[in-house]
Amino acid sequence: MGIQNFHLTFMLPSINNTFYSGAGPILVAVDCIIFGFDKQRLKLLLFKRKVEPFKNEWSLIGRFVKSDESVYTAAERVLEESTGLSGVFMEQLACYGAEGRDPGGRVISIAHYALIRLEEQEEQAVETYQAHWYEVDKVPPLILDHNDMVADAFSKLRRRARYQPVGFELLPEKFTIPQLQTLYEAIYQKPLDRRNFRKKILSMKILEKLPEKDKSGSRKGAFLYRFDENKYQELMARGVDFEL
Amino acid sequence: MGIQNFHLTFMLPSINNTFYSGAGPILVAVDCIIFGFDKQRLKLLLFKRKVEPFKNEWSLIGRFVKSDESVYTAAERVLEESTGLSGVFMEQLACYGAEGRDPGGRVISIAHYALIRLEEQEEQAVETYQAHWYEVDKVPPLILDHNDMVADAFSKLRRRARYQPVGFELLPEKFTIPQLQTLYEAIYQKPLDRRNFRKKILSMKILEKLPEKDKSGSRKGAFLYRFDENKYQELMARGVDFEL
DNA sequence: TCAAAAGTGTTCAAGTTACACCCATGT
DNA sequence: ACATGGGTGTAACTTGAACACTTTTGA
Incomplete structure (x- = not known):
């Protein structure tokens, strides 16, 4: 961070060994x-x-x-x-x-x-x-x-x-798979294959499919999903290979 | 680190906004x-x-x-x-x-x-x-x-x-492949397959084989290798998948 | 001659990549 | 009816895992 005009007086009384000499002011x-x-x-x-x-x-x-x-x-x-x-x-x-x-x-x-x-x-x-x-x-x-x-x-x-899923932190509770893919594309800054992405993410079994669709992104609408928090935490702790 | 007995006096004159209040002494x-x-x-x-x-x-x-x-x-x-x-x-x-x-x-x-x-x-x-x-x-x-x-x-x-080779920092200039393997086994805390290890590390082409053997570890002796610094630096910079 | 570590190849399973067509819907 | 994005399966390839025998040499 930047600092305004400021002045410090920093005193270290009773310094009796090199351990503290020069310490601060930081x-x-x-x-x-x-x-x-x-x-x-x-x-x-x-x-x-x-x-x-x-x-x-x-x-x-x-x-x-x-x-x-x-x-x-x-x-x-x-x-x-x-x-x-x-x-x-x-x-x-x-x-x-x-x-x-x-x-x-x-x-x-x-x-x-x-x-x-x-x-x-x-x-x-x-x-x-x-x-x-x-x-x-x-x-x-x-x-x-x-x-x-x-x-x-x-x-x-x-x-x-x-090596750890990050979606949970950045996405709303309910989200679509294309949205999740867009997030990863933004993180990796490269396009990903739709079919492979879906396959991989579903194979982790951390997503729960909901009986609702989000139609904001297309006419057809995409199914909403939710993270299964338990499995998600488990993956977070264990650390997973999420190479895409 | 630990601290001995010490006392600080810390003064911040002319504090005129909340920006600095409570700053230090740390x-x-x-x-x-x-x-x-x-x-x-x-x-x-x-x-x-x-x-x-x-x-x-x-x-x-x-x-x-x-x-x-x-x-x-x-x-x-x-x-x-x-x-x-x-x-x-x-x-x-x-x-x-x-x-x-x-x-x-x-x-x-x-x-x-x-x-x-x-x-x-x-x-x-x-x-x-x-x-x-x-x-x-x-x-x-x-x-x-x-x-x-x-x-x-x-x-x-x-x-x-x-994702980055670490051997160069921890090994002497000349070393054998079994020594390198021992290092990785110590880091990962698990045994690795000799043949697969050798295959993988050689496939990276960062090792230069020397016409000398180190006989300290066995009767037969193992060939010494040296890192090719250029290729090593390149791998360090690029970041490599060195999953073992 | 034997003990001890070095060196070497192949097979199999799993995972990753590439790729094209149909579906559902709102306009 | 058509444009738009959603959803699905398969084949080729690459990669990692498992595994056993021969070589060299000093004692």
Whole structure:
């Protein structure tokens, strides 16, 4: 994250061995790469900074970690404060700790990525506070090393999708197989064969077919499915080969 | 890492918005999970703490990050200070940032794992300064959350071995195919078929056969091989399916 | 001559890829 | 009636898994 003008005084009294010399002052921040899928495209939530420096530039959302909260809690807080969402899937990506990464001061950032289900109303809602959902392949230049974070998060998502199902986190409860395929095509950034995709995903037996159709995508309509949560969790834990 | 008795005074003058409230004081440390392979077994370098608290208990090696060095540099420094080695493969594992993880204070640690070639003399050398090479499946209880770090590092190494070759980092320049197989068996913790292993690894064409034999492992002796660095780098970059 | 590890090929099963036609529906 | 996307099966190929015997050499 970027820093405003700030000054620190950092004192370490009673330092009596080399163990602590030079420790701090380093500020610890979290930044969130928020992925969303709107049944069509994989998107990323970006924010227009309201404060200097970098005012009006695009960036990820972040905050400083408080000394009485865990890093993970801080990331949850960021997510909640910026989107109102809680309880969503989130995982640590990496720590960005280069010395000169933030010209405003010595700040390291623990980047986290989150996967959320994107409903139409939410997609509009965020616009009101200087945020925008960008398609993953149309991300504008961001401040600091945020473009690196985005690239790393996307590549981690791609790798993760190979050995653990990710659909549950990004899709609404009920979805069609073509929608699921569109999601994977967005993640892998390549077209997949309809018949093979269906065969593979059904062979995992994590989908429950519902007696309803979603007709928003075609005249004929596509059957809705739901994840079988137990089997899904089992696959998540075990780790599956989901090479496509 | 663990902390001795310490007190901090942390002042943030001219805080004029919520952006900085509660920021710090958090100390940033790095800990290193150091893997070594001695042609037989995969080992982990552990240290007996010389200072309170946790004096004489086993732990990973770590240090605080200085404010004028990058996190990665700090990890390199730790490695160099504790083993004398530099230029070895090292990669960030994760940030451990739970609030109460270190009873001595608010410290987060960016864990890194390193892979090094283990020569016999080194294996002895470290003993002199309260360190010991433990086999990966015989790691003793460690301080703080260090056992978690070890488990996570080992699991990351296993996953990494599936899509990027790791042998180059852990083996001496010249090695035999049975040695390489032993390494993979140690990583995956399961026996592999000799014929299939040889077939697969040779089909990648990253090995160069030398006209020498290593007779240390058998009467007959096994041919020595060397990695073709160019092709190896190419595979590292591209990422290969090295499922075994 | 024998013990111990190195080296080598083939068969079978499973999984992945490629590919084309009919179906249901709203307009 | 037609345009649009949904749904299905099969054949060729590739890949991974299983498996046993011969070779070399030092003691």
